[in-house]
Amino acid sequence: MANKNLYLDLNVIQTVPSSNINRDxxxxxxxxxxxxxxxxxxxxxxWKQAIRHxxxxxxxxxxxxxxxxxxxLTEKIMELDASLDQDAANEKSHQIFIAAGITFDKKEKNKTRALLFVSPGQIEKLAQFAVSHDDLDVSKKIRQCQKRLKKN
Structure with a gap:
């Protein structure tokens, strides 16, 4: 059986004592x-915040x-490939996000313009991909994946 990502969606119905748990x-x-x-x-x-905590x-x-x-991603790339310095790992990280069409804040260059939901597994796989491919190959492969996804 192939590895599949697991997504868990919880729905909670809970009675609570009289209190001001949540305010508008x-x-x-x-x-x-x-x-x-x-x-x-x-x-x-x-409720979601309480569950996350x-x-x-x-x-x-x-x-x-x-x-x-x-x-x-930069931290994970450096963990997987100790020969890369901070700048090289950061460049690889940015290349992956830019190739995927994700833009960065103009003032805070290491922050994306939008919130992204990422899992540790996704970061791990992206880092493995970045370490095993050179920068030009990374951009090319991401664009190929995007084209395949658009066709489907």
Whole structure:
């Protein structure tokens, strides 16, 4: 059986004691009408944040939303190939993201313009790819993959 990426989507229904767990932009407790009665409500974002923190504390390897994906990739490239210095690894990292059409912030050159969701496994595979290919080959192969994806 081929390796497949695992995505876990959790849906939680939870009763909570009377408290102000979650507030809106005005500072008032969030509410919802349920069963014809106004009840306290906890937003899905608040639950997701609590779950992310719980996963982090328990050591679960998980993806993260970040504008610093290039930094993560640079670090992993240097870990896999000790002969590369910071600048060379950073250049390889940037080449991969640029070839994939991801742009960088003009002021903070190591941060992407948008948040990216990346997993440790994706960073590992990208780093292995970067280490095993030269810079021109990296750009060419990424463009070939993009063309194949567009056809499908």
């Amino acid at each position: 932009d005005t500072g008032a407790p969030k509410t919802a009408i349920y069963g014809g009665v106004t009840r306290a409500r906890v937003s899905s974002q608040a 719980s996963f982090k504390e328990s050591g679960v390897k998980r993806g993260s939303r970040t504008r610093e994906a290039a930094k993560l």
